[in-house]
Amino acid sequence: MGEKKLFKRTLVGTTFTVCLAVAGTASALDWLMLQGTEPDGASAPVKVWGFIQANYQKDYSTANAGGAYVPAKLIGPNLNAQSGFTLAHAQVGVRGTGFPLDEHINYFMLLEAGNAATNRSSSGSNGVVVTDASATLNYIKGARVRVGLFKYPGSEEGLQSLVKTDYINFTEGANFLLLERFPNATYTANVGPFTQAQLQNGSNINAFTGTVGGFRDTGVQVFDSFDLGKDWNLSYAAMLGNGSGIEFDNVDGQYDQYLYISAEKNLASTGPANGLKFFAWNQSGQRLADVTNDTVANRKLYDRKRSGLGVKYMAKPYRATFEYITADGMIFEGPDKPSYYFANTANPAGTNNGADAKANAWYLDGGWYIPGTKWELDARYDILDANTGRNDEHKFSKWTLGTQYNINPMAKVTANYEIRTYDCTASSPQCTNADANLKGVGNKFSLQVTAAF
Amino acid sequence: MLKNIRSIFCAIGFFIMSSTALAADASFADYKYVLHISDMDPSKQGLILNNAVNLLEAYPPGAVEIEIVAYGPGLRLMFAQNVNAKRVDSLSQSGVKFSACGNTLKAMTTQLGYEPKLNPVAQVVPGGIVRIGELVKQGYIYVKP
Numbered sequence: 001m002g003e004k005k006l007f008k009r010t011l012v013g014t015t016f017t018v019c020l021a022v023a024g025t026a027s028a029l030d031w032l033m034l035q036g037t038e039p040d041g042a043s044a045p046v047k048v049w050g051f052i053q054a055n056y057q058k059d060y061s062t063a064n065a066g067g068a069y070v071p072a073k074l075i076g077p078n079l080n081a082q083s084g085f086t087l088a089h090a091q092v093g094v095r096g097t098g099f100p101l102d103e104h105i106n107y108f109m110l111l112e113a114g115n116a117a118t119n120r121s122s123s124g125s126n127g128v129v130v131t132d133a134s135a136t137l138n139y140i141k142g143a144r145v146r147v148g149l150f151k152y153p154g155s156e157e158g159l160q161s162l163v164k165t166d167y168i169n170f171t172e173g174a175n176f177l178l179l180e181r182f183p184n185a186t187y188t189a190n191v192g193p194f195t196q197a198q199l200q201n202g203s204n205i206n207a208f209t210g211t212v213g214g215f216r217d218t219g220v221q222v223f224d225s226f227d228l229g230k231d232w233n234l235s236y237a238a239m240l241g242n243g244s245g246i247e248f249d250n251v252d253g254q255y256d257q258y259l260y261i262s263a264e265k266n267l268a269s270t271g272p273a274n275g276l277k278f279f280a281w282n283q284s285g286q287r288l289a290d291v292t293n294d295t296v297a298n299r300k301l302y303d304r305k306r307s308g309l310g311v312k313y314m315a316k317p318y319r320a321t322f323e324y325i326t327a328d329g330m331i332f333e334g335p336d337k338p339s340y341y342f343a344n345t346a347n348p349a350g351t352n353n354g355a356d357a358k359a360n361a362w363y364l365d366g367g368w369y370i371p372g373t374k375w376e377l378d379a380r381y382d383i384l385d386a387n388t389g390r391n392d393e394h395k396f397s398k399w400t401l402g403t404q405y406n407i408n409p410m411a412k413v414t415a416n417y418e419i420r421t422y423d424c425t426a427s428s429p430q431c432t433n434a435d436a437n438l439k440g441v442g443n444k445f446s447l448q449v450t451a452a453f
Numbered sequence: 454m455l456k457n458i459r460s461i462f463c464a465i466g467f468f469i470m471s472s473t474a475l476a477a478d479a480s481f482a483d484y485k486y487v488l489h490i491s492d493m494d495p496s497k498q499g500l501i502l503n504n505a506v507n508l509l510e511a512y513p514p515g516a517v518e519i520e521i522v523a524y525g526p527g528l529r530l531m532f533a534q535n536v537n538a539k540r541v542d543s544l545s546q547s548g549v550k551f552s553a554c555g556n557t558l559k560a561m562t563t564q565l566g567y568e569p570k571l572n573p574v575a576q577v578v579p580g581g582i583v584r585i586g587e588l589v590k591q592g593y594i595y596v597k598p
Contacts, residue, residue: 039495039536040532040534040535040536041498041529041530041532041534041535041536041537041538042495042498042499042529042530042535042536042537043495044493044494044495045493100493100526100529101529101561101564101565101569102565103534
């Protein structure tokens with residue numbers, strides 16, 4: 001039995017088994033319930049909320065022999081400098097139950113006004129964008145229905161709130177495999193690398209015409225959480241979406257399928273945010289892409305599959321997270337390679353590129369809240385193995401060492417230092433070319449203030 | 454003679470009934486609080502329950518009597534599915550009384566098209582505001598957090 005089929009059967013079987021259980025309340029780590037529902041009998045008609053994240057980042061990478069830079073050596077999402085201040089996120093939203101006597105329907109809406117990847121493309125800033133707008137219908141016990149644009153059920157890193165994220169930048173796996181960049185309508189040649197002078201004169205190393213997906217999709221999701229007793233909850237979600245991120249588009253006529261299951265042990269008795277969660281997820285869909293450099297518009301459907309599993313433990317003063325991700329198809333190779341070529345030389349046959357490659361990634365994160373203080377120490381190791389088995393296979397690994405000072409429950413300062421190692425690992429001409437740029441990828445320092453309301 | 458006997462029985466019966474009724478209202482508690490909730494703001498639900506817990510903890514067992522009266526949007530605290538239902542049950546077991554406004558219940562039933570299901574520990578009183586008045590007249594300390 002295939003891995004996907006086994007996952008689906010397990011999910012369906014388990015879901016029916018627990019349907020008789022009483023619907024439970026959300027634990028601190030149950031993002032499906034926390035983001036998709038409101039507390040019964042205690043929700044506001046309108047709750048305004050949001051957050052600001054302002055940061056400074058400095059990249060210590062060196063230019064290649066020609067004095068030029070690739071995206072990994074520049075600060076995103078603008079990708080035109082190696083240091084700078086930015087407003088990474090400025091999000092404001094409303095959520096609640098429009099008619100508070102009837103808890104059957106709740107809504108969730110969020111706008112992004114910061115300098116985020118969700119509102120930047122090759123044409124610059126798109127201004128304020130809607131990243132979430134959904135309504136949840138809570139009429140069927142065990143099968144709540146959420147419709148609209150929202151975070152799809154998936155990886156812990158993508159599903160959790162940005163305010164709760166313990167690091168400033170994503171893991172390499174999340175960035176390359178999950179934070180989706182969508183193919184341009186036509187074949188677009190690689191751009192860059194660019195020298196500092198070229199960047200200063202307006203050369204744009206992001207050649208994608210669309211924004212990143214932001215771990216979101218538009219569609220319909222059926223989900224719920226069940227109280228299994230002894231503080232254990234089981235949550236599930238099944239979603240059908242356009243597969244187009246925050247763009248309201250389904251040009252390929254295909255739908256993405258998302259499955260998610262998690263078991264959470266509520267440890268609230270030891271602290272309000274404490275819990276233990278085991279989770280697994282699967283996504284499959286298709287994307288239209290033109291990967292042949294032949295001046296002919298010949299977009300073709302490619303499979304895009306992602307799956308993962310992991311565990312998260314939070315019981316202050318300790319925190320630990322592990323997640324393993326596999327990817328098949330549509331492997332992002334960098335914002336300078338919109339038609340999914342890792343090497344500068346395009347392959348007319350459309351092979352040997354990320355569109356039909358495989359990849360995997362994992363990360364291990366640990367945190368220690370120093371007792372009696374507002375300080376927290378964090379460390380994370382993550383690794384991405386992309387284009388597995390190809391002659392341009394590459395591995396990006398990263399240590400992120402960090403500290404957070406929690407000013408109050410709604411505000412914190414985060415400092416990160418990333419130690420990065422980027423390698424093209426195959427012994428091929430493609431890797432010789434790639435390593436000419438990748439070997440210069442250096443460490444990065446980031447300092448960020450988060451203020452939520 | 455028969456008339457006199459009947460009168461005596463009636464008097465005894467009246468005395469017994471009055472005593473029973475008096476006993477229901479009478480309390481030997483040193484302190485009596487009526488906590489009032491009528492707000493839409495969900496944070497008030499947690500606050501009023503915290504108030505009740507703090508009062509129970511502040512006095513020796515039996516020294517304080519607490520009644521929470523809800524009307525208007527505040528009645529949602531006493532909905533059966535309320536997220537705080539377990540805390541309401543726990544407080545009820547500790548002796549806290551919960552009174553739900555009948556007028557509000559009628560109005561909500563009209564709006565919803567069905568009667569909202571209340572937590573079984575909630576006693577429906579004809580009017581929440583009237584109940585508060587009665588309790589204050591009986592010497593209860595009125596608090597609206």
